[in-house]
Amino acid sequence: MIFFIFAMTISPSTYFTYSDIGEETKSYSASAYLTMDYNRNYFLFAYSHYLENNDFHQNLFSVGYTKEILPRISVRTVGFYVFNNRDNFSVTASFRFLYGYNPSLSVGYATSVYTKQIQHQKNLYSVSQVNPDFRFYIAGKIPLTFGVFYINAGDENYLAASTGFSVNVTEKLNLFLNGIYGNTFYQTNDRLLTLNNRPNLKKASVAVTAKYNLIKNFTIAGILQKDLYHTYDINYLVLGLEFLNL
Numbered sequence: 431m432i433f434f435i436f437a438m439t440i441s442p443s444t445y446f447t448y449s450d451i452g453e454e455t456k457s458y459s460a461s462a463y464l465t466m467d468y469n470r471n472y473f474l475f476a477y478s479h480y481l482e483n484n485d486f487h488q489n490l491f492s493v494g495y496t497k498e499i500l501p502r503i504s505v506r507t508v509g510f511y512v513f514n515n516r517d518n519f520s521v522t523a524s525f526r527f528l529y530g531y532n533p534s535l536s537v538g539y540a541t542s543v544y545t546k547q548i549q550h551q552k553n554l555y556s557v558s559q560v561n562p563d564f565r566f567y568i569a570g571k572i573p574l575t576f577g578v579f580y581i582n583a584g585d586e587n588y589l590a591a592s593t594g595f596s597v598n599v600t601e602k603l604n605l606f607l608n609g610i611y612g613n614t615f616y617q618t619n620d621r622l623l624t625l626n627n628r629p630n631l632k633k634a635s636v637a638v639t640a641k642y643n644l645i646k647n648f649t650i651a652g653i654l655q656k657d658l659y660h661t662y663d664i665n666y667l668v669l670g671l672e673f674l675n676l
Contacts, residue, residue: 445670472496476623520544533566540618
């Protein structure tokens with residue numbers, strides 16, 4: 431047991447988010463993440479609390495596990511559970527198969543079951559998502575990713591494309607830019623352990639992330655993100671603290 435503890439590394443992080451959803455709607459959220467690495471087995475935990483206009487509360491729990499089963503081949507599984515103060519909930523299970531290092535190919539699948547109140551009656555709905563992506567390095571230094579989201583929600587099907595790249599501006603400063611274009615609904619991100627369960631179609635999203643390694647094993651992060659829906663937009667400001675390989 432003592433050997434197990436000392437052989438494990440942990441990487442906790444926390445993020446605080448402010449979002450502007452129009453003149454009368456503001457929201458805040460706080461999230462905590464923990465990654466535990468033992469002999470190339472990665473255990474992932476996350477919790478997020480979301481507050482909108484002081485009257486809507488939502489809690490998200492997620493647990494994941496990543497393992498390299500063969501050289502160049504890894505699998506990741508993540509489970510999500512969400513509930514709010516209006517007696518609605520959702521359960522999501524996701525699985526991702528990853529092959530290679532540079533270049534690398536992965537295929538993710540997620541399925542969600544959630545409740546929604548319509549005319550005083552609570553109904554159960556389901557959503558499934560397939561998300562393949564391909565990553566390679568430009569000049570061996572700049573990772574570039576292209577992906578596709580296919581989402582099925584009952585009788586509706588949605589398709590979106592994603593891309594992202596990161597660059598080391600200095601030895602301590604890293605910038606990451608990513609975007610999605612196309613309709614998405616109930617989109618799951620098994621890498622960031624996030625779930626977008628807003629009850630509206632999102633048509634595009636763009637985000638820029640800056641991370642600065644202040645001292646050894648300690649990084650501060652800032653994110654600016656804009657999500658475009660068909661009837662409104664959301665602007666996000668995120669500040670984070672990351673402790674690596676403690």
